[in-house]
Amino acid sequence: MASSLLEPPHPAPRKIVHVDMDAFYASVEQRDAPDLRGRPVVVAWKGKRSVVCAASYEARQYGVRSAMPAVTAERLCPQAIFVPPDFTRYKAVSRAVREIFQRHTDLIEPLSLDEAYLEVTVNKTGLPTATKVAIAIRQQIREELYLTASAGVAPNKFLAKIASDWRKPDGLFVIQPGDLATFLPPLPVGRIPGVGKVTETRLQQLGIRTVGDLQTFDLATLELHFGRYGSRLYELARGIDHSPVTPDRPTKSISAEDTFEHDIPLFQTDDLIRRLAEKVWTASRRESRIARTVVLKLKTREFNIHTRSHTPPTPPSSLEELTAIALDLRDRADLGPNRLFRLVGVGLSNFRDIEPQPSPSKQETPAPRPRLEPNSAKYNGVSR
The missing domain is CATH 3.30.1490.100 (DNA polymerase, Y-family, little finger domain)
Incomplete structure (x- = not known):
């Protein structure tokens, strides 16, 4: 009974691969500058206001992490080599990685320059399993771009993302539908996407520290405490995630x-x-x-x-x-x-x-610097 509850009720399990480049910005810097290889590299401008964009695994051993203030990184790892970020170069490498993905599937959902979901339920190369697709992608990235990537293979996006982080760096981990009954319960709830420090604290106040603890709560109770996100927690605790791989999401x-x-x-x-x-x-x-x-x-x-x-x-x-x-x-x-x-x-x-516009009847004169009407400026959040 427990096993059937944990298996996502999906008519035909999908095959999802989540690929995550290892320490991407720092790895590109080490690849392009041989003297940086094997050394603690921090991609950031030096200065009181700068933050770390990426850290090599050698720097991470000292506790250096992305989004950390650069001055903190310098204190934790005084021997770190600071390299200013070169996003033009990183974007070019990201496009090359994307071209490798496209050999195998057109269903690619980029999350950032260094990670993406791929649906390979049916793949373009005729490989028999999603695991073989992931192996081929990682090998092509290594041989053609001289970089490493970790990958997770699973029946949905939620599990694939967890899997890609399981054996980092340069690792591959596969979660089969039949693994859910043993794989999910021991996981800390902090591994669930969307569970940040605040939500994790609220869950712990309810006695929920692992996914197994979360599975003991019914849907109504979780919705009472967490609103609509309670329904999402209920499903993810059971390995259920029907969200599709959405290629080329519209820019917000x-x-x-x-x-x-x-x-x-x-x-x-x-x-x-x-x-x-x-x-x-x-x-x-x-x-x-x-x-x-x-x-x-x-x-x-x-x-x-x-x-x-x-x-x-x-x-x-x-x-x-x-x-x-x-x-x-x-x-x-x-x-x-x-x-x-x-x-x-x-x-x-x-x-x-873009809506089609009628051809102008005469040459437009350059518009003057626009002025805003009173009270036209307003608070408005920006999302990516």
Whole structure:
């Protein structure tokens, strides 16, 4: 009885592979600079405001982790070699990895530059099992790109992601549908996607520390304590995840931000806003859809975040127009003349399909710098 409850009620189990590149940014740096191999590499700008983008496994042995302040990483590993990130190069390598994926399936859902879900229930190379597909992908990445990747194979995305982390680095782990009754119960609940520190604390207050503990709670009780997420917890505890692999998910937003070496007043942010707007505009030109909303993000020296947005009657049609709107949002932020800021960001959101426009009857004159109507600036979160 217990075994049947733990098996996902799916008519034909899918074959999902989750591929996760090992210490991706740091591994690219070590690959391209032989003198860095075997040494603790931290991909980050040095400075009080910088954070770690990636750390090699040699640096991780000292406790260095991604998103850690660079000064903390330097204290934990004084011999670390700091390398400034080169995202143009990382994106090029990521595209090469994607080309390898595409030899095997068109059902690819990228999560970031260094990881993706692949559905290989039916694969393009005729390999008999998903495990053989994962082996082939890892071998091709190693032989062609001189990098390593870890992979997880499972009947759904939830389990495949757990599996890919099971034997990192450079590992492969397979979870079969029949393994769920023994594999899931001992897992800490923190391994469940979406269970962060706050949710984990709430679960522990209910006496739930493992997935096995979670399986003893009925659906109504979990929904009472966690709302709609309670239903998700109930299913994941039983290995159930019907979410599809969704190729090329539509872009929700594009943004760029930068942290200052020293806190500065708003009026000194002109040049940075212009540079960030240029980055965002260049990235948006690669999209097949168009953004309607311009977003400005500001973080004060006290770490308070203020976000302003404006949706003009027509989408920004040029870098100049995007920059003008961002500067107007900055000018109208009204956060006090003496306030100092540590970060500024510019973004585009509210992407929509491009609608055919009638041909203009006459040459349009360049639009003046747009002005916002009173109260048109509003708080609006930006999501990726």
